[in-house]
Amino acid sequence: MSEAKDLIVGIDAGTSVMKAVAFTLSGRQIASSAVRNSYHTADDGAVTQSLEQTWIDCARALRELGAKVDNLASRAAAIAVTAQGDGTWLVGHDNKPVGDAWLWLDARAAPTVERLAASGGDRRRFEATGTGLNTCQQGSQLAHMDKNYRELLDGAETAMHCKDWLYLNLTGERVTDPSEVSFTFGNFRTRQYDDAVLDALGLTHRRSLLPPVIDGTEVTHPLSASAAEASGLLAGTPVSLGYVDMAMSALGAGVRSSRQNAAVSAIGSTGVHLLARPVNDILLNSERTGYVIALPIPGIVTQVQTNMGATINLDWLLQMGADLLGEFGHPVSLNDMIARVDGWFAASKPGNIVYHPYISEAGERGPFVNAKARANFSGLSSRHRFPDLVRAVVEGLGMATRDCYAAMGHLPNELRVSGGAARSKALRNTMGAAVGGAVRVSSREEAGAAGASMMAAVAIGAYRTMDDCIEDWVTPELGAAEAPAQPDVERMEKLFAAYAEIRRGIAPAWDVLAAR
Secondary structure (H helix, E strand, O other): OOOOOOOEEEEEEOEEEEEEEEEEEEOOOEEEEEEEOOEEOOOOOEEEHHHHHHHHHHHHHHHHHHOOOOOOHHHOOOOOOOOEEOEEEEOHHOOOOOOOOEEEOOOOOOHHHHHHOOOOHHHHHHHHOOOOOOOOOOHHHHHHHHHHOOOHHHHOEEEEHHHHHHHHHHHHHOOEHHHHHHOOEOOOOOEOOHHHHHHOOOOHHHHOHHHEOOOOOOOOEEHHHHHHHHHHHOOOOOEOOOOHHHHHHHHHHEEEEEEEOOOEEEEEHHHHHHHEHHHOOOOOOOOOOOOEOOOOOEEEEEEEEOOOOHHHHHHHHHHHHHHHHHHOOOOOHHHHHHOOOOHHHHHOOOOOOEEEOOOOOOOEEOOOOOOOOOOEEEOOOOOOHHHHHHHHHHHHHHEEEEEEEEOOOOOOEEEEEEEEHHHHHHHHHHHHHOOEEEEEEEOOOOHHHHHHHHHHHHHHHOOOOHHHHHHHHHHHHHHHHHHHHOOHHHHHHHHHHHHHHHHHHHHHHHHHHHOO
């Protein structure tokens, strides 16, 4: 008797870690493996990653998963892949890499972004893509290469993203997905390439580099014999190309459930805020910031704003405290300090300190873009102590979240929260009060791999629609709604008015401080 095909293998190739995760067809996670990624940085702003090593790491993660799951190869009904977004992964003759990949962290395209953003065509590009131009994106990177590294593009046959490169190695097919196409080179309304966008980027003559678009809920390709040998899985296993990792993580964490759209904030080193909406309800801002990213549900997209620094603000404050304790012979770890955040928050009194969480050396990117933006406290007095600063930083993260949703034209009635910081009751309550809505925590451990695997589940017919799949894979992972106290909502409303006013007023000083 043949082994039942009762598992889906999800691959999530992040910037730091390559993960392979096994799920049952109904969404229960049974095992995972992880291989740490490596990338290289240079003084000129380059951040690059080896294409060959990325595939080697992927195959290793799959083999290690196979060592943890009995008969994984024969039980795998499908494989799905998602990965870090943006960046440029060039492929040439015989599917060989053309140099190393430019990651989304690569800053070399900054002069080209400034030039293109100031051009008359950028508003047309933004109206089509719904996405602000930045150095992360393949469009700006290709435009920069076209002017400064022409030999790379001349030697390339296809420009891919990370998940596309892995899919090529898994199946031998050069394709991409609707999400990265629509926010980079296309139109989020059609999910296809848009000639006006290519023209605005100055890339019309490079159109041949762009691969065909497939939707992984509808189209799969078989695992190739060479990939089967490398990964330990069976040749012929259907492989589904997921959407970009942000969309997959949002899908797995609950950006839609019970056939209703919702909002998800992933609070980690950065803050990622996604709001699911019908295409016709998208409101584009005048500042040309944020993203519009398709979901694998017809007519539904996510509007996205990302603030550059989230928990790194708390890490900075807590590390200062740890450093001072160490000076007096009482060494403590950052994790020891993090464990006390909720206690310090509770020990402080609600006050009028405002903190702007722009602690990143890269400044801010959402809901405004200013590389010179820097963090600051306002409203300090001699009576304030360390717990008051902890409260102010936590509340600053809440107000940054509100700032991002306000730029999308809508504060959510309910906010789903994922990421390690969601374990903090102080942060959950603050975020709820800041947006004026209840908070629910997603307990899904590997939301990105889950989102991609959900696409595979639909593709192989395990579910008729994505909404049917969501009811099994997502809804049971959502915790109870935690409603904010009305006095906290009213207080945060007043604080946010000061937060916004101070941010606008202090911006000119950032230029002065940045001058050398």
